[in-house]
Amino acid sequence: MGAYILKRLLSAIPVLFGITVIVFLIMAMIPGDPATAILGSYATPENVERLNRHLGLDRPLWQQYFIWIGNLLQGDFGRSFALNRPVLDEILDRFGATLILAGTAFVLCALLGILAGVVSAARQYGLADKAITFVVILGISIPSFFLGMMMILLFAVQLRWLPASGMYSIWGGGDLPDLLRHLVMPAFALSVVATGVIARLSRSAMLEVLRQDFIRTARAKGVHERRVIWGHALRMAMVSIIPVLGIQAGFVLSGAVYIEMVFQWPGVGRMLVDAILKRDILLVQGGVVFVAACYVGFNIIVDVAQAWLDPRIKT
Amino acid sequence: MGAFLKLLFRNRLAGFGAVVLGAIIVLALITPWLPLHPPNATVTANRFLLPGTPGHLLGTDHLGRDQLSRLLWGTRLSLAVGFAAAVIAGVVGAAIGIIAGYFGGRTDNVTMRGVDMLMAFPYILLALAIVAALGPGLMNALIAVAVVNIPFFARNIRGITVGIANKEFIDAARLSGMGHTRILLTEVLPNVIPVIVIAMSTTIGWMILETAGLSFLGLGSQPPQADLGSMLGEARSAMITAPHTSIVPGVMILLIVMSINLLGDGVRDALDPRLRSGALTRPLPATQVARKSVPEVPAKPGLLEIDALETQFHVGKRVYRAVGGVSLELKPGECLGLIGESGSGKSVTALSVMGLVASPPGVITGGAVRLEGRDLVGAKYERLRSLRGDKVAYIFQDPLSTLHPLYRVGDQLAEAILSHHGIGRAAAMERAVKLLEDVRIPNAKARARSFPHELSGGMRQRVAIAMALANEPDIIIADEPTTALDVTVQAQILALLDRLRRERDVAILFITHDFGVVGQLCDRVAVMYAGRIVEQGPTREVLEAPAHPYTKRLIACVPELGEGRRVLAAIPGLPPAVDALPEGCAFAPRCEKATDACRAGEIALESHGGRKLRCIHPEPAPVEESA
Numbered sequence A: 001m002g003a004y005i006l007k008r009l010l011s012a013i014p015v016l017f018g019i020t021v022i023v024f025l026i027m028a029m030i031p032g033d034p035a036t037a038i039l040g041s042y043a044t045p046e047n048v049e050r051l052n053r054h055l056g057l058d059r060p061l062w063q064q065y066f067i068w069i070g071n072l073l074q075g076d077f078g079r080s081f082a083l084n085r086p087v088l089d090e091i092l093d094r095f096g097a098t099l100i101l102a103g104t105a106f107v108l109c110a111l112l113g114i115l116a117g118v119v120s121a122a123r124q125y126g127l128a129d130k131a132i133t134f135v136v137i138l139g140i141s142i143p144s145f146f147l148g149m150m151m152i153l154l155f156a157v158q159l160r161w162l163p164a165s166g167m168y169s170i171w172g173g174g175d176l177p178d179l180l181r182h183l184v185m186p187a188f189a190l191s192v193v194a195t196g197v198i199a200r201l202s203r204s205a206m207l208e209v210l211r212q213d214f215i216r217t218a219r220a221k222g223v224h225e226r227r228v229i230w231g232h233a234l235r236m237a238m239v240s241i242i243p244v245l246g247i248q249a250g251f252v253l254s255g256a257v258y259i260e261m262v263f264q265w266p267g268v269g270r271m272l273v274d275a276i277l278k279r280d281i282l283l284v285q286g287g288v289v290f291v292a293a294c295y296v297g298f299n300i301i302v303d304v305a306q307a308w309l310d311p312r313i314k315t
Numbered sequence B: 001m002g003a004f005l006k007l008l009f010r011n012r013l014a015g016f017g018a019v020v021l022g023a024i025i026v027l028a029l030i031t032p033w034l035p036l037h038p039p040n041a042t043v044t045a046n047r048f049l050l051p052g053t054p055g056h057l058l059g060t061d062h063l064g065r066d067q068l069s070r071l072l073w074g075t076r077l078s079l080a081v082g083f084a085a086a087v088i089a090g091v092v093g094a095a096i097g098i099i100a101g102y103f104g105g106r107t108d109n110v111t112m113r114g115v116d117m118l119m120a121f122p123y124i125l126l127a128l129a130i131v132a133a134l135g136p137g138l139m140n141a142l143i144a145v146a147v148v149n150i151p152f153f154a155r156n157i158r159g160i161t162v163g164i165a166n167k168e169f170i171d172a173a174r175l176s177g178m179g180h181t182r183i184l185l186t187e188v189l190p191n192v193i194p195v196i197v198i199a200m201s202t203t204i205g206w207m208i209l210e211t212a213g214l215s216f217l218g219l220g221s222q223p224p225q226a227d228l229g230s231m232l233g234e235a236r237s238a239m240i241t242a243p244h245t246s247i248v249p250g251v252m253i254l255l256i257v258m259s260i261n262l263l264g265d266g267v268r269d270a271l272d273p274r275l276r277s278g279a280l281t282r283p284l285p286a287t288q289v290a291r292k293s294v295p296e297v298p299a300k301p302g303l304l305e306i307d308a309l310e311t312q313f314h315v316g317k318r319v320y321r322a323v324g325g326v327s328l329e330l331k332p333g334e335c336l337g338l339i340g341e342s343g344s345g346k347s348v349t350a351l352s353v354m355g356l357v358a359s360p361p362g363v364i365t366g367g368a369v370r371l372e373g374r375d376l377v378g379a380k381y382e383r384l385r386s387l388r389g390d391k392v393a394y395i396f397q398d399p400l401s402t403l404h405p406l407y408r409v410g411d412q413l414a415e416a417i418l419s420h421h422g423i424g425r426a427a428a429m430e431r432a433v434k435l436l437e438d439v440r441i442p443n444a445k446a447r448a449r450s451f452p453h454e455l456s457g458g459m460r461q462r463v464a465i466a467m468a469l470a471n472e473p474d475i476i477i478a479d480e481p482t483t484a485l486d487v488t489v490q491a492q493i494l495a496l497l498d499r500l501r502r503e504r505d506v507a508i509l510f511i512t513h514d515f516g517v518v519g520q521l522c523d524r525v526a527v528m529y530a531g532r533i534v535e536q537g538p539t540r541e542v543l544e545a546p547a548h549p550y551t552k553r554l555i556a557c558v559p560e561l562g563e564g565r566r567v568l569a570a571i572p573g574l575p576p577a578v579d580a581l582p583e584g585c586a587f588a589p590r591c592e593k594a595t596d597a598c599r600a601g602e603i604a605l606e607s608h609g610g611r612k613l614r615c616i617h618p619e620p621a622p623v624e625e626s627a
């Protein structure tokens, strides 16, 4: 197992390299002089000159890339001129909030999705199955930002159960119950689409597995049906569910951008959108690379979980 | 095409999706000719009029603009943008996929690496980066969404192309001197286009959602132009005071995406033949029962009595009579062979005993299965479960597929015990190891920690046998337990079964298609053909003097022990399909001695001493050699 984890970690290096190249190339598409674009209204001749020297922006593209990578590896993501602070500090301040939001939503969608899928498969064509199928279709079709807005209308404005926004900083004063009160709606709104997708997939994976011979063997042994479903069948179905969890994590992370906007959540997503609107290029560049790298890391965890779950994978 | 549409509409939800989507598209197309207010005409006096206000069916927004007009124009824009993004992503992605898949080698490697890199991003990061570089705007949002989806198409299309590129007609085209471009355009592309179109149509909803999302964030369409996303985005600030301005565009997005999803599901179902036949149903915990009458219980019950058992498969309107009135009796400690070709109903008979016939489509429609006098057919699930594996245990054909691939064999054995005896995990594990030793598995303690795929075929079947023995059952039903094994291993497994049954006094119902195996192991044998018993008797007698022409033929071509597969090839013709059984003797079409009387009507199974026979022209007994 240790060797497999190491192998998987090493294989992430070229991916990370590829990610930085892609982001770099996209940013190189910005028309006009890069230093002027980055500095925006701060583009005095001295500032342009200084930035050119620091980032090598007057040199050939490939040299710029290596200077940028070198800086990244030293933890220097550049400076946001709009916020007047280092990009990395800003990202780290914001990332915790996104992690809490997306993490909660991910756990929610994995649990609810698998639960719904298994129940649906076990009661195929029954009332529960039909109800779940209907909710799932609705869930995967509703835009999360619209759902979020409707939830605010209902729970915050009409019923006054939960706050609509007002999460300023997760570390700023609020205690845990306060955090949870702020978290419930956005996390749920964020999880809905992924829950639907996972429920759907879990259902078909379970149906596929339940027809296999080893399920008949389990039944022939006298294993209780509850254990046949939640043990034997689900264990096998997880082999096809887990990779989808990895993919859905990416969608949850993506959806977080919308949800952070709707609920005024102080996370990286909102930071990125604000940065784009303010043309704060280095902040966008740094944020994208940072989050993408985290996602690559998360996928390693998914792969390791998969290998741990399925002994037939050569580790 | 007509049949396809019919299928599509039989799926009512898909039909609903098609109608809603069709209506929306038509509305969007005719918008310019509808008598609407101009979408961008601001009338500050009319801000936030509620829906239903005369002249403004859906009310007005924060600038007093007519919502209905804006909604339709916005829908038009959203649909167009989503469609355009799907086409761009589809065309570019497909081009990349086709080139990579067709040329293979380095081209393929490098391209697919690049595609993998793109897929390593959560999609929105890539889209945001592109919009950040190009600047906010609807066109740029469209480009971003298209680019983000290119990898999906490239990967799918590449897979299909690889399959096509290796086909003979491509080789033939190459040999005939056609250039790559021509092959790609005339041979590959036509085969890939349907896949591209389907992939596009299923992703359009997604593209509309994504572009709407970017517009919602303020990165897509810029005022005064508005698509559905930016309408929603602009309405957000007034969400609390004038919720209708948010609800109107939001519901529209929901309707569009949902109708596309429903339609897409319907298309997929209509195209996937597996779903059409209803094969993707999961079997219930026990076979369904629909008996009209229950046979009477005899005065002196035996160990196991299968009494006039009828099991059918109901697939759509068709009824397959897999087992048509089979009666068998198993005495304590005896081994009864049940022999027949595949499709004769022997396995279904065996599985019916404990309600293990996959259901749906299986249904037990008649007869009874009595264990010590008590009927198992229609028994409560809990009673059935408590007997399964405890009183009656099964061994199945291919242990690679019948053992759980992800559980250690020791755990699977222990589970068999723990399902019936609350002896604690440690004790169960200990007993599991003992069982593995009993079936002669060397180094049992270490082997208990193996997974099935780490064992050889013979070892796996030993594990399966150990599992059947776990609760010291009275009866073991062995369904072709040696068929998947090679000959030497077969002999070992048979010897093991024979030894175990003598040591433990367990009765065996042994299902096989191989008379060689029956001769080795069984006291009595019953021959099945087309769902019925045609002959039955003590093994020695049947082997020496088969009375049914079918039995005789089965025996005549038994090769050396174990290589029973040849038997099938040796009898000309095939058994009849069990949904179209002929009148009279089912074997008549293949029988040399068949006469009109054979085809006339039902032929009964008659007893002659210890033997039973269903034939009106029995084979003559071989002449005894006289001294």
Ligand code: SF4
Residues within 6 Å of the ligand: B548, B549, B550, B585, B586, B587, B588, B589, B591, B592, B593, B594, B595, B598, B603, B614, B615, B616, B617, B618
């Ligand atoms: S009944 Fe007639 S057709 Fe059937 S096996 Fe006997 S001889 Fe052949």
